[in-house]
Amino acid sequence: MTTVIAAISAYALGCVCAGYYLVRLVAAEDIRKSGSGAAGATNVGRRLGAGGFAVTLAFDCAKGAAAAWTARQAGVDPLAAGLAVIAVVGGHVWPVQLGFRGGKGIAPSLGAFLVYDPRIVIAIAAVFALGYPLLRRFMICGLIAYAAAPLILLPLGMPGDVVATVAAVVAIVLVAHRGDLRAAVASARIRASDRRGTSG
Numbered sequence: 001m002t003t004v005i006a007a008i009s010a011y012a013l014g015c016v017c018a019g020y021y022l023v024r025l026v027a028a029e030d031i032r033k034s035g036s037g038a039a040g041a042t043n044v045g046r047r048l049g050a051g052g053f054a055v056t057l058a059f060d061c062a063k064g065a066a067a068a069w070t071a072r073q074a075g076v077d078p079l080a081a082g083l084a085v086i087a088v089v090g091g092h093v094w095p096v097q098l099g100f101r102g103g104k105g106i107a108p109s110l111g112a113f114l115v116y117d118p119r120i121v122i123a124i125a126a127v128f129a130l131g132y133p134l135l136r137r138f139m140i141c142g143l144i145a146y147a148a149a150p151l152i153l154l155p156l157g158m159p160g161d162v163v164a165t166v167a168a169v170v171a172i173v174l175v176a177h178r179g180d181l182r183a184a185v186a187s188a189r190i191r192a193s194d195r196r197g198t199s200g
Contacts, residue, residue, distance in 0.1 A: 002074065002076050003076060003079060003080035003083060006070075006071050006074060006076050006080045006081070006083065006084045006087075007083045007084060007086075007087040008087070009067075010067040010071065010083075010085070010087035010088040010091065011087040011088065011090060011091040012091065013063050013066060013067050013088055013091065014063065014064075014067065014088040014089060014090060014091020014092040014093075014095070014108060015091040015092070015095035015096060015097060015098070015102070016063060017039040017060075017092060017095055017098060017102045018055065018059035018060055018063075019031055019038075019039040019040055019041060019043065019044035019052075019056040019103065020032070020039040020098060020102070022044060022048070022052060022055060022056060023044060023047055023048065023052070026048060026052070027047065031043055031047060032098075032101055034046070035047065036180075037101075038102070038103050038104050038176075039098070039101070039102045040056065040060065040102075040103030040104050040106070040107065041053050041054075041057035041060060041103075041107055044056040056107075057107050060092065060103065060107035060108045060111070061107045061108065061110055061111035061114075062111060063092075063108055063111065064085075064088050064089065064092075064107065064108030064109060064110065064111030064112035064113075064115075065112060065114055066111075067084050067085065067087070067088035067108075067112055068081065068084060068088075068112040068113075068114075068116040069115045070084070071084035071085075072115065078159070078161045078162075079161060081116065082116075082161050082162070082164065082165035082168075083165075084112075085109075085112040085113070085116050085165050085169060086165060086168045086169055086172070088108055088112055089105045089108050089109045089112065089172050089173070092105055092107075092108045093105045093172055093173075093175075093176045103176070104173065104176040104177055105169070105172055105173040105176050106142065106146075106173060109169050109172075109173060112169075113166075113169075116162075116165070117158075117162055119156075119158070120153065120166055123148075123149050123152045123153060123156075124145045124146060124149050125145070126145075126152075127144065127145035127148045127149070128141050128142055128144075128145040131144055131145065137184070139177075139184075140184050143173070143174065143177055143181065146170050146174070147170055147174065149166050149170060150166050150167040150170060153166060
């Protein structure tokens with residue numbers, strides 16, 4: 001029962017998409033109808049500028065951290081703590097009150113990971129730092145870093161429940177970014193085709 005309560009509470013917290021309500025309050029618009037169609041900090045920043053980006057990012061990170069911290073303070077077992085982390089990210093991406101259309105999960109997952117186990121964030125940051133100078137594409141490098149995290153944590157001797165939690169969160173984030181991934185693949189194909197045409 002404690003595990004169920006922790007997961008439901010974390011999901012409900014995740015459903016509070018700050019970007020959606022901030023844009024509704026400031027501009028009386030649905031942020032999901034512009035830009036990338038997401039209710040996260042990046043899309044809010046396109047509409048409201050740096051201030052909107054900062055407020056949304058801070059809130060979304062904080063709610064992820066709050067979900068993980070609350071689970072820890074409640075003294076739940078590792079399984080329940082991991083489910084709380086997964087649930088808060090799931091709530092952000094698929095908020096029930098917004099028709100299951102929210103953000104893309106990066107900010108709340110980073111906030112949750114910082115409390116759940118900071119080594120996860122270190123692993124993600126390390127892969128990003130290595131990849132960005134080569135690719136010079138912020139979003140793609142970030143997603144690669146996320147996808148690589150479970151593979152890096154496993155040989156480092158991290159507990160299986162932690163690796164499983166990270167893998168589940170990574171899956172949610174990648175699904176939420178599927179449109180971006182498709183666009184990146186299409187762009188790469190176009191660039192490759194242009195290079196072949198130029199060389200020919």
